[in-house]
Amino acid sequence: MVKYSDQALDRTFAALADPTRRALLARLGKRDSLSVSELAQPFSMSLPAIMKHLDVLSDAGLVARAKTGRVVACRLTAAPMEQAMEWLNRYQRFWSDNLDRLAAFVEEDS
Amino acid sequence: MVKYSDQALDRTFAALADPTRRALLARLGKRDSLSVSELAQPFSMSLPAIMKHLDVLSDAGLVARAKTGRVVACRLTAAPMEQAMEWLNRYQRFWSDNLDRLAAFVEEDS
Numbered sequence: 001m002v003k004y005s006d007q008a009l010d011r012t013f014a015a016l017a018d019p020t021r022r023a024l025l026a027r028l029g030k031r032d033s034l035s036v037s038e039l040a041q042p043f044s045m046s047l048p049a050i051m052k053h054l055d056v057l058s059d060a061g062l063v064a065r066a067k068t069g070r071v072v073a074c075r076l077t078a079a080p081m082e083q084a085m086e087w088l089n090r091y092q093r094f095w096s097d098n099l100d101r102l103a104a105f106v107e108e109d110s
Numbered sequence: 111m112v113k114y115s116d117q118a119l120d121r122t123f124a125a126l127a128d129p130t131r132r133a134l135l136a137r138l139g140k141r142d143s144l145s146v147s148e149l150a151q152p153f154s155m156s157l158p159a160i161m162k163h164l165d166v167l168s169d170a171g172l173v174a175r176a177k178t179g180r181v182v183a184c185r186l187t188a189a190p191m192e193q194a195m196e197w198l199n200r201y202q203r204f205w206s207d208n209l210d211r212l213a214a215f216v217e218e219d220s
Contacts, residue, residue, distance in 0.1 A: 078204035094188035
């Protein structure tokens with residue numbers, strides 16, 4: 001099994017910690033690829049601001065960009081999400097834990 | 111189904127975007143609860159620095175703290191991770207996608 005670095009997880013989680021970036025990924029999840037201007041279209045945000053978000057997503061490996069003439073096409077590259085999910089998956093048993101135990105713990109606070 | 115706010119996801123992903131915070135959660139995942147000093151013990155970091163990380167985790171709802179006398183006990187509260195996982199889960203089909211298609215897309219770059 002491939003050992004994924006802490007830095008990759010840092011970048012993935014940080015990239016996902018923004019609603020605009022998650023919305024960009026959601027848009028890319030619905031299409032095979034989109035140009036930067038098509039991607040930016042529904043957002044009430046300047047194109048440079050969108051491009052900065054795309055830079056963060058691209059640095060995290062979540063978006064691939066390919067230039068054809070003057071058009072930059074963007075595509076979702078979800079592989080880093082798998083590593084994030086694998087990390088989260090280890091905690092699955094905790095969120096199905098009995099909430100009563102937690103309530104009892106918090107009630108100890110006096 | 112409960113509708114989780116963007117802000118909650120922002121906080122969860124941002125809290126997870128740091129290797130020390132992920133390591134703190136991993137330590138809490140192994141024990142029912144740990145005092146702050148027990149938690150801090152293996153880290154080459156000051157106690158105030160660890161406590162700042164715990165604040166971030168607590169703000170994100172990932173750690174619960176309960177004070178008994180002078181001892182603050184910490185406990186993993188993994189529920190926000192479930193929401194993060196649900197978000198990521200929607201993209202699962204993309205990371206099992208044929209990588210050749212992506213390679214072809216990137217090669218269009220000229």
